[in-house]
Amino acid sequence: MNYEKMNIQWFPGHMTKAQRMIEDNIKQVDAVCEILDARIPRSSRNPDIDRLAGDKPRLVILNRCDLADPKATAAWRRKLEQQGLAVLETDAKSGKGVKEFAPAVRRLLADKLAEYEAKGQVGRPLRVMILGIPNVGKSTFINKVAGRKAAIAGDKPGVTRGKQWINIDKGLDLLDTPGILWPKFESQQVGEMLAITNAIKADVLDKETLGANFMLRLREHYPEAIRERYKFEPEAEANGFELLEEAAKKRGFLVSRGEYDIERMANTLLGEYHDGKLGKLTLEYPNE
Numbered sequence: 068m069n070y071e072k073m074n075i076q077w078f079p080g081h082m083t084k085a086q087r088m089i090e091d092n093i094k095q096v097d098a099v100c101e102i103l104d105a106r107i108p109r110s111s112r113n114p115d116i117d118r119l120a121g122d123k124p125r126l127v128i129l130n131r132c133d134l135a136d137p138k139a140t141a142a143w144r145r146k147l148e149q150q151g152l153a154v155l156e157t158d159a160k161s162g163k164g165v166k167e168f169a170p171a172v173r174r175l176l177a178d179k180l181a182e183y184e185a186k187g188q189v190g191r192p193l194r195v196m197i198l199g200i201p202n203v204g205k206s207t208f209i210n211k212v213a214g215r216k217a218a219i220a221g222d223k224p225g226v227t228r229g230k231q232w233i234n235i236d237k238g239l240d241l242l243d244t245p246g247i248l249w250p251k252f253e254s255q256q257v258g259e260m261l262a263i264t265n266a267i268k269a270d271v272l273d274k275e276t277l278g279a280n281f282m283l284r285l286r287e288h289y290p291e292a293i294r295e296r297y298k299f300e301p302e303a304e305a306n307g308f309e310l311l312e313e314a315a316k317k318r319g320f321l322v323s324r325g326e327y328d329i330e331r332m333a334n335t336l337l338g339e340y341h342d343g344k345l346g347k348l349t350l351e352y353p354n355e
């Protein structure tokens with residue numbers, strides 16, 4: 068697939084900050100819980116997590132399952148479990164899957180609990196570090212686990228907060244970490260995935276190119292989404308801009324005689340994906 072090239076601005080400082088924060092706090096926790104966007108489990112992972120987490124038991128949350136392709140989510144679950152990670156699928160917005168969290172942590176840390184019990188420390192809370200890129204749903208998830216408004220949620224990519232401990236009644240203490248961006252950004256694809264899923268502001272990228280490449284991805288993996296939503300057959304030879312133009316035509320996004328508004332179409336496409344109107348679509352697969 069010939070994706071269009073894009074210039075992506077990136078901020079290496081965030082990555083260093085994220086690493087330092089994890090390194091400074093890892094000794095205080097019993098386990099590390101990484102929240103990933105189920106639509107982009109590769110791009111939403113911290114590439115250094117294996118090194119940073121050391122030998123701490125780990126749980127991966129595949130969040131936004133409501134927006135992801137269930138088959139792909141199941142495949143990701145298998146792959147992550149093969150790597151020795153405990154995996155949960157959640158939709159933090161509705162709360163689906165969230166009640167499994169506390170039991171999953173207790174299973175993961177059964178040895179630790181037995182150790183506490185042997186020392187007579189019954190009731191000592193298990194401490195879990197919660198990690199995740201901005202906007203992946205950390206606050207929403209924590210609020211649902213806590214059953215109250217413990218963390219501030221909002222759709223503001225790049226907004227950072229300080230770290231905070233949150234006590235959950237179920238014998239758990241969660242260490243909420245600030246929303247920090249960390250993916251290694253040498254890859255254009257990671258940048259695109261983060262922009263499409265709102266982890267970074269799409270404004271730092273060229274929207275039209277982002278939309279064009281997204282169309283190419285749709286044609287490759289979910290052509291039925293183009294057919295059903297935009298009412299045309301995506302031609303195999305067309306480039307991403309041509310696909311956007313075709314969709315703009317069908318929508319009647321005319322700028323002048325015979326000229327269609329590709330930028331508006333790109334915005335519409337990304338907005339509709341965000342709102343789940345294209346169906347449950349995953350953008351990365353375990354065997355790529």
Ligand code: G4P
Binds near residue numbers: 133
């Ligand atoms: P953060 O702390 O990791 O930065 O993320 P936060 O919880 O603030 O969530 C960011 C947005 O994602 C919120 O949307 C939240 O409702 C939504 N969200 C979180 N988890 C899920 C999920 O599992 N499924 C879906 N569909 N959405 C989820 P928002 O700012 O209220 O607006 P909007 O993005 O819903 O329009």
